[in-house]
Amino acid sequence: MKYAYYPGCSLEKTQRGYDESVREVFKALDQELIEIDDWNCCGATMYMSVKETVSLAVSARNLALAERMGLDILAPCSSCFTTLSKTNRILNQIPEMHRDVNEALAEGGLSYSGKVRVRHPLDILMNDIGLETVRAKFKRNLNGLKIAPYYGCQIVRPDKTFDDRENPMLLDRLFRACGGEPVYFPMKVRCCGGMLMTTFEETALKLNKELLECAMDNGADVMVTTCPLCHFNLEAYQGKINNFYKTKFNVPVMYFTQLLGIALGLPAKGLGLDSSFIPLGEKINSLAEAHYA
Amino acid sequence: MEHATHQLPGLMTRTEADLRQIFLRQVEAIPAGERIKRCIQCGTCTGSCPVSYAMDISPRQLIALFRAGELETVMKSRSIWICASCYACTTRCPSGIKITDVIYALKRTVMEKGYESKAPQVQVLARLFVDNLMSYGRLHEGTLIRKYYMKTGIFKLFGFVPLVIKMFETKRLALFPKKIKEHKSLSRIIKKAQEIEMRHVPEKLEYSPEFVGYRGLGEMKLESRKGE
Numbered sequence: 001m002k003y004a005y006y007p008g009c010s011l012e013k014t015q016r017g018y019d020e021s022v023r024e025v026f027k028a029l030d031q032e033l034i035e036i037d038d039w040n041c042c043g044a045t046m047y048m049s050v051k052e053t054v055s056l057a058v059s060a061r062n063l064a065l066a067e068r069m070g071l072d073i074l075a076p077c078s079s080c081f082t083t084l085s086k087t088n089r090i091l092n093q094i095p096e097m098h099r100d101v102n103e104a105l106a107e108g109g110l111s112y113s114g115k116v117r118v119r120h121p122l123d124i125l126m127n128d129i130g131l132e133t134v135r136a137k138f139k140r141n142l143n144g145l146k147i148a149p150y151y152g153c154q155i156v157r158p159d160k161t162f163d164d165r166e167n168p169m170l171l172d173r174l175f176r177a178c179g180g181e182p183v184y185f186p187m188k189v190r191c192c193g194g195m196l197m198t199t200f201e202e203t204a205l206k207l208n209k210e211l212l213e214c215a216m217d218n219g220a221d222v223m224v225t226t227c228p229l230c231h232f233n234l235e236a237y238q239g240k241i242n243n244f245y246k247t248k249f250n251v252p253v254m255y256f257t258q259l260l261g262i263a264l265g266l267p268a269k270g271l272g273l274d275s276s277f278i279p280l281g282e283k284i285n286s287l288a289e290a291h292y293a
Numbered sequence: 294m295e296h297a298t299h300q301l302p303g304l305m306t307r308t309e310a311d312l313r314q315i316f317l318r319q320v321e322a323i324p325a326g327e328r329i330k331r332c333i334q335c336g337t338c339t340g341s342c343p344v345s346y347a348m349d350i351s352p353r354q355l356i357a358l359f360r361a362g363e364l365e366t367v368m369k370s371r372s373i374w375i376c377a378s379c380y381a382c383t384t385r386c387p388s389g390i391k392i393t394d395v396i397y398a399l400k401r402t403v404m405e406k407g408y409e410s411k412a413p414q415v416q417v418l419a420r421l422f423v424d425n426l427m428s429y430g431r432l433h434e435g436t437l438i439r440k441y442y443m444k445t446g447i448f449k450l451f452g453f454v455p456l457v458i459k460m461f462e463t464k465r466l467a468l469f470p471k472k473i474k475e476h477k478s479l480s481r482i483i484k485k486a487q488e489i490e491m492r493h494v495p496e497k498l499e500y501s502p503e504f505v506g507y508r509g510l511g512e513m514k515l516e517s518r519k520g521e
Contacts, residue, residue: 009431009432009434010432010434012431012467013466013467014434014460014465014466014467015465016464016465038473038474038475039431039473040431040473040479041426041430041431041432043426044422051401051486051487051490052319052322052490053486053487053489053490053493054483054486054490056486057482057483057485057486058426058482058483058486061479061482089324090322090324093324094322094324097322100486100489101486104482104483104485104486105482106485107478107481107482107484107485108475108478108479108481109478110482153379153380153381154380157379157381157384158380158383158384158391165384166384189381190343191343191344191377191381193343193344193377194377194378194379195377195418196344196377198418198441199412199415199418200344200347200375200412203344203347207344236456239455274463274464275463275464275465276463277459277463
């Protein structure tokens, strides 16, 4: 299948590990990703707080561009995924809003019918390609690596998308299939605070401390995420959490596509593993490097 | 908690009436927004919220205050700005109320009326985010964070030095913002959308006691739209 790839602002540079690994994994699974030419920021959660029609129009420009390509959108960033899906839903449910947004889009020579579907890579992997097909391509067994599958809040909510809203299982199933051991992780959909790390730092530090604590207490070797913001909060701020709470967390955080890439036997170099701040640890490094041997 | 004083039960101040109109217009734009009428005050939203412990008014109280004609109190709370939009409340609400979207509507009402909030930093961030998007078409995180701390506390910026170095070392630092190619066309779209948005704002709010009173809720059509 072909998809209109929407990397989103953070995947462009700051979270290149996600971008690179998504591209590599999809290539390995014979899926074609064509980046949407000249896409713009989806508006994330911030824009909605200011003006509604404007935020919908900004986000709809991307949907219109994908429609022109005749493809469905693949959006790995949870926030982009939710924002684009939400725009889609509002435009489809409220005709007046659809009309207004199209009027604005027309200024840029675009229009949008409302038919493009917004998809998350996890959804495509598990529901379209299917676990059996993916399993057939596994080259490396994760050898009981203990994984805390952290879904975050945006991909399974607000509306039922492609997995359960309270207890999603797709990541668990995916990594169990490649020999990993997903640990009991009841905080799998608990919020990381997102932008609160900037505006209400103490609150966000507490949320992330609780997540790390939950993963550690349940014996995880690694936390696996699907969202650039969760990744940044959990990884880049781990030092700050340690200072603030006098803890000693040293938990590697990976994108699910990075770990999946390892299982698929893809070269570590293309998966952006070198972009991690926290050392991945012996277990993961030996798995990742094993293909060179 | 402050309470607006009313002379008589059932009557509300002019400010409250205006706020109510703006807010109800915002709520109407939410698919299934009218479900706000169905709140049973069970508190599931507050219990599900990971940050309600840090709020001055809980999500359940937000709706109670709105119904009691105390929107002005809500406008001045810090609660609505702590909401990180994780949708835990929306998912669990037994009455199907889109609480997260209601909170977005409250945020927009505050921004529209220009209230001074107890958490001005969020408004600063939201405005800078919008400026950033308008200038480049894509978000440049470095510029956003730099400008934000320059406005809210420049000393914190120094704390970012180690992080910036790490990002540089791991090739994750984009030094300069990049404009999208069709930047002009995006600006035109935004400008037009702003015009359209203004079209829906009546120049002078009409004061009709029937609409703005407690009956104001009754003016909203129940379940008139398809929502899931």
